[in-house]
Amino acid sequence: MKIQRSDLVLYGVASLFAILAVGLVYSYVENRVAEVESKTEVKTVTVIEKPELRSIVVASRDLYRGEVIEAADMKILMVPTEGVVAEGVVVDPNAVIGHITKQPIYAGEWLIDKKFGLQGEKQGRIESLLEPGMRAMRIPVSAESGLLGMLNPSDHVDVISVFESADGKRMISRTILQNIEVLSIGQVNRMGSLTEKQNEQANDRKHGEAFVKASMVALNVNTFEAEQLALAINVGAIHLALRAPEDVDVVKTDGVNVQVIERSKQRPPKYKPKQERDVIQIMQGDNVQEVITQ
Secondary structure (H helix, E strand, O other): OOOOHHHHHHHHHHHHHHHHHHHHHHHHHHHHHHHHHHHOOOOOOOOOOOOOEEEEEEEOOOEOOOOEOOHHHEEEEEEEHHHOOOOOEOOOHHHOOOEEEOOOEOOOOEOEHHHEEEEOOOOOOHHHHOOOOOEEEEEEOOOOOOOOOOOOOOOEEEEEEEEEOOOOOOEEEEEEEEEEEEEEEOOEOOOOOOOHHHHHHHHHOOOOHHHHHOOEEEEEEOHHHHHHHHHHHHHEEEEEEEOOOOOOOOOOOOOEEHHHHHHOOOOOOOOOOOOOOOEEEEEEOOEEEEEEOO
């Protein structure tokens, strides 16, 4: 059978339309797939390398200044190595057992060797809390002058001395030391408790009343401050004034005498008192209404 020229043209046109139809269908399918993919949320999973961990020692409970560290006071925590940037981090709990805490350590806090004092025979003694160049000096105070009952170890106080002037003509009150740390109070240790023997002694003295009034307070001072304290104790009376924890400023003061007190004006109240207001009763028939005038 002989194919004519007109048939070839027809076949060519049909093939062209077939190719065009396939292209259109393919393009339509691609567009639909792209549209569906754009509306579909793609979850990206990021694979990271497991970090290298190291053990550190943390406090299992609150530790107070002057306490002896025991095994039950610590626990091990695993943390990424790159997260340990502080120097002196304790990694072996056996290295700090029996040491003295030189400052408060709170539960969950990392243990750092700079926060520990001596170990062995001196543990629990005042000298284990002293920095180089500092001295512990005990001063006699009463329940009124020494804040007994509200003062705690690690508090900071100002020392006020009341003494007679050099010419003997007037009494002077002056703050001689400021922001001084309290190491201990009376026979109370840094844990805030009394031994059994001390309890018996306190009970023998009218249930501890005389024991408290005759108490002593140990302060953390340097040599010059200790000399000032010794002189103030011998020439007059001393009083302690408690500071707020955040108050570390040193206040300049020249002290006061009786004449200054006589001339001083009363400090105005922090809040002005409310003014008295008149109440007027208004009667309307059986109704009585009270109106306060401004």
